[in-house]
Amino acid sequence: MTRTVYVNGEYLPETEAKVSIFDRGFLFADGVYEVTSVLNGKLIDFAGHAKRLDRSLTELEMKRPISTEDLLEVHRELVSRNGLTEGLIYLQITRGAPGDRDFAFPPEETEPTVVLFTQAMPGLEASPKAKTGLKIVSVEDLRWGRRDIKTVQLLYPSLGKMAAKKAGCDDAWMVEDGVVTEGTSNNAYIVTKAGTIVTRQLSNDILHGITRAAVLRFAREAQMKVEERPFTIAEAQDAAEAFVTSASAFVMPVVEIDGAPVGGGMVGPIATRLREIYLEEMHKAAI
Incomplete structure (x- = not known):
């Protein structure tokens, strides 16, 4: 059609x-x-x-x-x-x-x-990746400095996606000055072994994700601990869980970063629960 x-x-x-x-x-x-x-x-x-x-x-x-x-x-x-x-x-x-x-x-x-x-996109909500998780590679972040503006300057994120594809992975996380900024088309998170959700704080360095804002609000309402700060790839590899958020992926777990399994390579309970909460609340508020 x-x-x-x-x-x-x-x-x-x-x-x-x-x-x-x-x-x-x-x-x-x-x-x-x-x-x-x-x-x-x-x-x-x-x-x-x-x-x-x-x-x-x-x-x-x-x-x-x-x-x-x-x-x-x-x-x-x-x-x-x-x-x-x-x-x-x-x-x-x-x-x-x-x-x-x-x-x-x-x-x-x-x-x-x-x-x-x-x-x-039939199956958008029921994506099988929500059950199996994403594999991530890291790339140097070479974008311009105003990533908080959602411009159509997407060549470098596209190159990041292709780097991930060539490596047999699903996506890339961009790294600047030794710490993760964000994914090519999503915000990046880890969950520490103590259960704290960690994601980079808002600034000109990252997109102010609409899904990010909602997910962090729901996490705090569910009495989950949230810490907004940078983290390294090594810290992410050693985390209990990792995940990304975006308008099209909602909450999507990450199970591997640069070849190292995260959380034993299994989808974790916090990412799973946040996805459930997000979709439940968004269905209620949809217009």
């Missing part, structure tokens, strides 16, 4: 959707994005994604081309038109297409480009 997508105010068949070759997202990666999960035809944590979108636009001095209310309506319309029950909605906003290439920002009257499309 041909998908219906959204481009600059129009719903179009994906085969008819077009963006200018002068679009700054294409030429300069001058754009931001969000990915919202859909379960049972409903949006997961839409408000959190909309709030982070506002922050990204503000940090890049990019004007907001569509209100949160209208954006919600577009998301719901795409779910309806594409019959999406389980999957993702991708949203991208760029600084627009001024009609030529110039490093300087375009004139104020240049309208941003707004694109949304769906990705059907």
Whole structure:
């Protein structure tokens, strides 16, 4: 079935959707994005994604081309038109297409480009990896310094994914100054042998994950101890558990890092319980 997508105010068949070759997202990666999960035809944590979108636009001095209310309506319309029950909605906003290439920002009257499309992912919630866990490799973090802005500058994370694939693993954790920043498309965590959940504190060094915020809130409500600080690969390998969080993976356990098993190579109880809590709460709050 041909998908219906959204481009600059129009719903179009994906085969008819077009963006200018002068679009700054294409030429300069001058754009931001969000990915919202859909379960049972409903949006997961839409408000959190909309709030982070506002922050990204503000940090890049990019004007907001569509209100949160209208954006919600577009998301719901795409779910309806594409019959999406389980999957993702991708949203991208760029600084627009001024009609030529110039490093300087375009004139104020240049309208941003707004694109949304769906990705059907049957089995998203029941991913078998939640039972078997992920295998991780570490790579040097060579990204730019403003990782807190969710930009479309994703070449290096893509290279990290490919490094993991070549090593026969599922994903990569990026390391800077001897400590883990985050995964290529997720936030990274360990669970110490004393049962403390450890994840890097918020800063410009990592993405302020929407799923991260929810999971840490649920962990604290469940009386789990949380510590926000950096950790090393060696500490992660020696931990009782490890896991990642993201909008599309929810809470996903990690059972191996750079060839060393974590927690005996078995999925641990804390990651398992956090995934259960997260999905239970998100189903309740889905819109």
